[in-house]
Amino acid sequence: MTKKYLDEVYELDGDAQALYAQWAGSYDAEVTENGYVTPQRCATALREAEADLTAPVLDLGCGTGLGGLALRLAGFKIVDGVDLTPEMIEHARARNIYHTLQVGDALSAMEGQNYQSVAAIGLFSPGHAPATLIDTVLQALPSGGRFVFSLNDHALAEHLYEGRVMAWTDSGAARCLHREHGEHMPARDIGATVYVLQKS
Incomplete structure (x- = not known):
């Protein structure tokens, strides 16, 4: 019987990378059987926010590539991926949908690049990506750049994540193009709010 990881992932208080390395082989099957729809929601939101379909999109925390697949199916022509976990990257590579793939973090992936759009699909959650990553991405984006991301119910309960969003939008440093809570x-009866922010 294949080990299930979803119960662990939402109670994580330690090494997320080690858990995802173990989970890589069964990740797609487990999240799919639980109805994971956030990749499609994020990709649609970014397209509807009038992002350039021909410009490269960075899929941050790309995992096995479910987000990248959704972005490609939504019409984005060039998708690059980055993830901290090599085992996840290998599964993403097998999809043959990414222009480039690398093991690394947001700063290493965005350094020297000029991404107009960045996606962090299913990435933000307590014990995984910190709320300050929202700042890191928006600071690295050019003016007019778009950042699509999801905050699941666990992240929303922390208030830190939405606090970073409000700090950017309330100050006028970014504009909220899309905000919708849904499945x-x-x-698992878990929802998520999908955001698209545009840097001023």
Whole structure:
């Protein structure tokens, strides 16, 4: 019987990278059987925010590539991926949908690049990506750049994540183009808010 990881992932208080390395082989099957719809929601939101479909998009925390696949199916022609976990990257590579893939973090992936759009699909959650990563991405984006990301119910309960969003939008440093709460993993009764922010 294949080990299930979803119960662990939402109670994580330690090494997320080690957990994802173990989970890589069964990740797609487990999240799919729980109705994971956030990749499609994020990709649609970014397209509807009038992002340039021909410009490269960075899929941050790309995992096995479910987000990249959704972006490609939504019409984005060039998708690059980055993730901290080599085992996840290998599964993403097998999809043959990415222009480039690298093991690394947001800063290393965005350094020297001029991404107009960045996606962090299913990435933000307590014990995984910190709320300050919202600042890191927006600071690295050019003026007019778009950042699509999701905050699941666990992240929303922390208030730190939405606090970073409000700090950017309330100050006028970014504009909210899209904000919608909806399904994340319906089989687990978990929702998520999808945001698209545009840097001023």
